[in-house]
Amino acid sequence: MAWDLPLIWAGIIGIAVAMYVILDGFDLGVGILFPFARSERERDQMLTSIAPFWDGNETWLVLGGGGLLAAFPRAYAAIMPALYLPVIAMLLALVFRGITFEFRTVARHKARWDIVFAAGSTLAGFCQGVILGGLIQGIKVENGEFAGGAFDWATPFAALCGLGVVAGYALLGATWMVMKTEGDIALQARAQAKAALLAVLAFMAVVSLWTPLAFPRIFERWFSLPNFLWLWPVPIVTALVAFAAWKWLDHRADGRPFLAAVVLFLLGYLGLVISTFPYLVPPTLTIWDTAAAPDSQLFMLIGTLVLLPIILGYTGFIYWLFRGKLREGEGYH
Amino acid sequence: MELDPVLLARLQFAFTISFHIIFPSFTIGLSAYIATLEVLWGATGAERYKRLAAFWTKIFAVSFGMGVVSGIVLSYQLGTNWSRFSAVAGNVIGPLAGYEVLTAFFLEATFLGILLFGGSRVPRWLHVFSAIAVAVGTTISAFWILAANSWMHTPAGHEMRGGIAYATDWLAIIFNPSFIYRFAHMLNAAFLTTGFVVLAVGARHLLANRHAEEARTMMRMALGLTAVLAPLQLFLGDQHGLNTLEHQPIKVAAMEAHWDGSKPGDFHVFAWPDEKGERNWFEISIPRGSSLILTHDPNGLFPGLKSVPPQERPPIVPVFFAFRIMLGIGFFMIAAALYGAWLMWRGTLERTRWYLYVVANTWWVGFVAVIAGWIVTETGRQPWIVHGILRTADAVSPVPGGSIATTLALFVLVYGVVFSLGIYYINRLIAKGPEDREAPGGLGHRPLAAGHRQKAVPT
Numbered sequence: 165m166a167w168d169l170p171l172i173w174a175g176i177i178g179i180a181v182a183m184y185v186i187l188d189g190f191d192l193g194v195g196i197l198f199p200f201a202r203s204e205r206e207r208d209q210m211l212t213s214i215a216p217f218w219d220g221n222e223t224w225l226v227l228g229g230g231g232l233l234a235a236f237p238r239a240y241a242a243i244m245p246a247l248y249l250p251v252i253a254m255l256l257a258l259v260f261r262g263i264t265f266e267f268r269t270v271a272r273h274k275a276r277w278d279i280v281f282a283a284g285s286t287l288a289g290f291c292q293g294v295i296l297g298g299l300i301q302g303i304k305v306e307n308g309e310f311a312g313g314a315f316d317w318a319t320p321f322a323a324l325c326g327l328g329v330v331a332g333y334a335l336l337g338a339t340w341m342v343m344k345t346e347g348d349i350a351l352q353a354r355a356q357a358k359a360a361l362l363a364v365l366a367f368m369a370v371v372s373l374w375t376p377l378a379f380p381r382i383f384e385r386w387f388s389l390p391n392f393l394w395l396w397p398v399p400i401v402t403a404l405v406a407f408a409a410w411k412w413l414d415h416r417a418d419g420r421p422f423l424a425a426v427v428l429f430l431l432g433y434l435g436l437v438i439s440t441f442p443y444l445v446p447p448t449l450t451i452w453d454t455a456a457a458p459d460s461q462l463f464m465l466i467g468t469l470v471l472l473p474i475i476l477g478y479t480g481f482i483y484w485l486f487r488g489k490l491r492e493g494e495g496y497h
Numbered sequence: 498m499e500l501d502p503v504l505l506a507r508l509q510f511a512f513t514i515s516f517h518i519i520f521p522s523f524t525i526g527l528s529a530y531i532a533t534l535e536v537l538w539g540a541t542g543a544e545r546y547k548r549l550a551a552f553w554t555k556i557f558a559v560s561f562g563m564g565v566v567s568g569i570v571l572s573y574q575l576g577t578n579w580s581r582f583s584a585v586a587g588n589v590i591g592p593l594a595g596y597e598v599l600t601a602f603f604l605e606a607t608f609l610g611i612l613l614f615g616g617s618r619v620p621r622w623l624h625v626f627s628a629i630a631v632a633v634g635t636t637i638s639a640f641w642i643l644a645a646n647s648w649m650h651t652p653a654g655h656e657m658r659g660g661i662a663y664a665t666d667w668l669a670i671i672f673n674p675s676f677i678y679r680f681a682h683m684l685n686a687a688f689l690t691t692g693f694v695v696l697a698v699g700a701r702h703l704l705a706n707r708h709a710e711e712a713r714t715m716m717r718m719a720l721g722l723t724a725v726l727a728p729l730q731l732f733l734g735d736q737h738g739l740n741t742l743e744h745q746p747i748k749v750a751a752m753e754a755h756w757d758g759s760k761p762g763d764f765h766v767f768a769w770p771d772e773k774g775e776r777n778w779f780e781i782s783i784p785r786g787s788s789l790i791l792t793h794d795p796n797g798l799f800p801g802l803k804s805v806p807p808q809e810r811p812p813i814v815p816v817f818f819a820f821r822i823m824l825g826i827g828f829f830m831i832a833a834a835l836y837g838a839w840l841m842w843r844g845t846l847e848r849t850r851w852y853l854y855v856v857a858n859t860w861w862v863g864f865v866a867v868i869a870g871w872i873v874t875e876t877g878r879q880p881w882i883v884h885g886i887l888r889t890a891d892a893v894s895p896v897p898g899g900s901i902a903t904t905l906a907l908f909v910l911v912y913g914v915v916f917s918l919g920i921y922y923i924n925r926l927i928a929k930g931p932e933d934r935e936a937p938g939g940l941g942h943r944p945l946a947a948g949h950r951q952k953a954v955p956t
Contacts, residue, residue: 212614215610215613215614216610216611216613216614216615217610219562219565219605219606219607219609219610220603220606220607220610222565222569222606223598223602223603223606225569226568226569226572226598226602227595227598227599227602227603229569229572229573229576230572230591230594230595230597230598231595231598232576233572233575233576233583233587233590233591233594233595234587234591234592234594234595235591235595237583237584237587237588237591238584238587240576240580240583240587241576241580241581241583241584241587241894242580243576244573244576244577244580244583244894245576245577245578245580245894245895245896248577248894248896248900248904249900249903249904251573251576251577252577252904252907255569255570255573256907256908256911258566258569259566259567259570259911259912259915260911260915262562262565262566263562263563263566263915263918263919265562266558266559266562266922267559267562267918267919267922270555270559270922270925270926271922308584309580309581309584309895310580310894310895311895314896314897314899314900456587456588456591456592457588457663457664459588459663459664459665460587460588460589460591460592460663460664463592463664463667464591464592464595464596467595467596467599467600468595468599471599471600472599475599475603475607478603478604478607478608479603479607482607482610482611485611485615485618485619486614486618491617491618
């Protein structure tokens with residue numbers, strides 16, 4: 165087998181995680197912005213804008229985790245125990261976020277579900293950031309197994325990443341609303357998006373400075389030659405995209421702010437990949453160290469190459485079906 | 498107090514998966530029922546099918562949501578709490594789980610979005626197609642999960658090297674010796690569970706003299722289904738039991754609390770197994786009953802618990818009693834379904850109030866039987882997590898007992914709240930009943946009065 169299966173799989177998992185972050189990012193983002201809605205009608209609209217999509221979006225998280233188990237079981241086995249408490253907290257937050265869609269519809273007192281939805285969405289986003297930070301910081305591994313403590317992940321850096329992800333999801337959520345709603349709610353979303361944009365840029369800047377200073381391997385990756393000659397455009401492009409996003413939020417463009425937010429996310433994601441590749445369990449285990457047996461990776465790959473385009477097809481279809489602004493009279497079921 | 502991580506991890510997994518299984522047990526059958534109703538409406542144009550489809554879809558949505566969020570917990574728990582299992586069995590289990598996501602989860606999730614929210618954006622045929630896609634997705638999901646779970650009971654198609662399982666034959670892995678029996682038994686159980694819920698709802702409305710036309714339709718459809726599937730389940734269960742005897746004889750010994758393999762086995766309707774004393778107390782038995790069922794010969798012999806040392810035996814009390822609970826419910830279902838079908842055939846169903854009262858209040862029997870059955874099979878597999886390959890005690894993650902105790906407590910709390918509310922809301926939807934014939938067409942709960950188009954930006 166001439167192909168580098170672990171590399172191909174790292175690419176696929178990477179894409180699945182990116183899909184998750186962008187797709188569930190905007191619907192978690194809408195939840196994060198829930199407390200800022202000014203009326204029940206506005207909250208109804210916010211929920212309606214994401215209700216058809218949230219389950220499909222969240223499924224990318226299951227693919228990310230399941231895919232990690234399938235393609236890199238030793239990485240899955242090292243990472244999950246290492247980040248035990250944030251992962252479980254995230255799952256519980258997602259429970260609350262997920263059930264709100266249907267429970268709130270049937271409930272007579274919606275206010276308590278509004279709180280649950282906002283809290284669940286925000287906590288889920290925060291935990292995902294903490295998990296990210298915990299990963300970047302590195303996981304203590306001995307004999308291929310997690311050998312660290314229950315709170316290794318609990319550092320200011322991880323908390324910072326948590327807040328950064330919350331800000332990032334808020335940006336995606338706000339720009340989604342700019343795209344899907346009209347009137348006062350859309351106007352408010354533009355203002356929220358600009359605030360979130362500034363926050364995201366601030367977090368990106370801090371993380372971009374912190375990680376090379378705190379982790380020599382990351383410094384080495386970015387600033388050694390010839391790497392630096394390839395990589396210096398990344399922050400420049402990021403700044404340009406952010407600037408474009410800001411301008412678009414001020415003008416008529418409805419869909420472009422969301423597009424810019426997505427690109428911004430992908431650039432941040434790219435930065436993280438650049439910092440950590442090929443370590444799946446930083447700082448010691450690479451994708452090749454943790455890969456499943458070639459036969460297993462191949463068995464999954466063949467099906468994935470057929471199924472993933474089909475999934476993307478019907479996913480694209482549902483977004484097309486619900487394209488454009490929210491329509492009058494559109495509500496639940 | 499010493500917190501045993503293995504016990505806590507087992508409790509947590511048992512709790513979260515028992516909670517979760519309730520939902521697919523309901524949604525597999527219900528999605529098929531909704532798809533059937535939608536097709537019938539399309540084919541006959543009869544309004545009652547449309548009203549029933551809309552009614553059950555609302556209930557389905559609440560139930561499916563709980564299933565999704567509790568399911569994702571399990572996919573991550575294999576890593577958080579059972580990382581050594583993931584490392585040992587990942588090459589085999591991983592791709593099966595991956596295929597479940599790719600072939601089933603995305604399908605169900607996406608088309609459910611269209612089914613629930615499509616409204617006027619979606620042509621009729623796409624609405625019906627979506628209902629069918631969701632139903633197909635839930636069944637495909639059951640296929641993969643049962644394949645993976647069955648491999649843990651009767652591993653095949655692999656080889657062990659350095660304590661890690663490597664796949665050698667994927668067809669043998671998926672279609673391992675126990676798979677077809679367990680898949681058939683579980684799938685049938687899901688349809689039966691839903692059947693008894695629909696039956697109960699129909700009966701409840703008939704008793705209240707409301708929504709009579711829809712109630713009659715529901716009971717007719719449910720009785721038609723359960724009258725066939727309940728007896729079938731006995732046959733499937735028997736076949737499953739015989740297969741288990743072949744591959745996991747100690748599990749069967751525990752189910753029967755059969756200690757001495759040198760004598761034929763009595764079927765104990767009741768007994769109290771004494772694990773230390775290696776005997777049973779207070780036996781109320783049918784002589785040679787177990788031998789008859791398992792070997793089709795009243796003098797037939799099958800392995801007893803004493804044929805292996807105590808550390809090779811599963812916990813006997815839970816397996817023994819869970820089996821009897823499941824069997825008892827199974828017989829109740831056969832009786833209820835056949836009697837109800839007979840009443841229906843005689844035309845006296847609606848007048849036989851006591852029968853309606855009984856089935857209206859036993860909507861829960863399928864769920865209890867499913868959980869009991871899963872306790873039998875999973876607890877009966879102990880001390881193995883993968884039979885003959887990896888012991889449960891050797892499969893846990895390196896996570897301190899304190900962390901697990903914390904998360905277990907949180908799961909019990911959160912799931913307790915979520916489940917109670919879910920039942921409460923579903924009950925409210927059921928009590929409300931299908932939309933009345935005279936009411937205006939459903940606009941959904943809260944029409945979004947967006948008013949006239951407004952400018953989105955300041956100019």
